[in-house]
Amino acid sequence: xxxxxxxxxxxxxxxxxxxxxxxxxxxxxxxxxxxxxxxxxxxxxxxxxxxxxxxxxxxxxxxxxxxxxxxxxxxxxxxxxxxxxxxxxxxxxxxxxxxxxxxxxxxxxx
Amino acid sequence: xxxxxxxxxxxxxxxxxxxxxxxxxxxxxxxxxxxxxxxxxxxxxxxxxxxxxxxxxxxxxxxxxxxxxxxxxxxxxxxxxxxxxxxxxxxxxxxxxxxxxxxxxxxxxxxxxxxxxxxxxxxxxxxxxxxxxxxxxxxxxxxxxxxxxxxxxxxxxxxxxxxxxxxxxxxxxxxxxxxxxxxxxxxxxxxxxxxxxxxxxxxxxxxxxxxxxxxxxxxxxxxxxxxxxxxxxxxx
Numbered sequence: 001x002x003x004x005x006x007x008x009x010x011x012x013x014x015x016x017x018x019x020x021x022x023x024x025x026x027x028x029x030x031x032x033x034x035x036x037x038x039x040x041x042x043x044x045x046x047x048x049x050x051x052x053x054x055x056x057x058x059x060x061x062x063x064x065x066x067x068x069x070x071x072x073x074x075x076x077x078x079x080x081x082x083x084x085x086x087x088x089x090x091x092x093x094x095x096x097x098x099x100x101x102x103x104x105x106x107x108x109x110x
Numbered sequence: 111x112x113x114x115x116x117x118x119x120x121x122x123x124x125x126x127x128x129x130x131x132x133x134x135x136x137x138x139x140x141x142x143x144x145x146x147x148x149x150x151x152x153x154x155x156x157x158x159x160x161x162x163x164x165x166x167x168x169x170x171x172x173x174x175x176x177x178x179x180x181x182x183x184x185x186x187x188x189x190x191x192x193x194x195x196x197x198x199x200x201x202x203x204x205x206x207x208x209x210x211x212x213x214x215x216x217x218x219x220x221x222x223x224x225x226x227x228x229x230x231x232x233x234x235x236x237x238x239x240x241x242x243x244x245x246x247x248x249x250x251x252x253x254x255x256x257x258x259x260x261x262x263x264x265x266x267x268x269x270x271x272x273x274x275x276x277x278x279x280x281x282x283x284x285x286x287x288x289x290x291x292x293x294x295x296x297x298x299x300x301x302x303x304x305x306x307x308x309x310x311x312x313x314x315x316x317x318x319x320x321x322x323x324x325x326x327x328x329x330x331x332x333x334x335x336x337x338x339x340x341x342x343x344x345x346x
Contacts, residue, residue, distance in 0.1 A: 013137070104133050
């Protein structure tokens, strides 16, 4: 349900950078640890961007998987849904090393 | 800007230009959160944002905390709920200035709501503002409010897999309460498994296992909170 305010924020950023040019595509980078639902953002986008220069823009979601690094053996892995243990040495001494991204990377304008 | 391309349509040609943006989606919220933080700092008020799923015991922890801090800190309360004012009425009955924020359908408080609520509290007369966020483990994690402390309350009946299912929430906190520990004998809950997940997402996090029913562990939490508040609000 927070997608409406997220979508509004995306639109504000996009229009600010578009500088009166028509927006064709919005390129988003979203890490696995930042949760939003693509379809829901697109749904709200179609409503709130309607009368703007970004009305016809396609939203492009680049998803970055969650990434962890083992402090014991250095192994880098994508965590499963039930455990964060290192799949190589089974250590629990691991840290989050990727997947926090939540940004508007770029826009394509005419 | 650099990797533009041309493509032709039967009647016209247009160019696509890529404009780099690289801006955090919630940067506007974060800027207002920073403003809220500055205001709290300037008024020497310590702010905490309590987040948890519905039913974890946010209100019980809040009421026990208010009771324990009576006479030690002057407290104001901000209650975020989709609807109703039950919790605000309780806080006012307990003698605190309290502001109700009804979010409509929204599932979280944001920095603008926080700013508005802060303007309705007598900050000059307060040491601590406690925000009870909307019960939800996903949305509130993304929206900073400007508080000094993000507190998550987990509870035994919710299950030990929550850090694995809601990593975003568990990464965004600075303290954790594990509530309803009196239920440990009756509910399957693997504390080691739970804490392993928490430790990966948030190494070294300060954790308070407690029970609002028996009172066990409450002092450790409230004493720590008072210590934190003093460290922040009383300038050296």
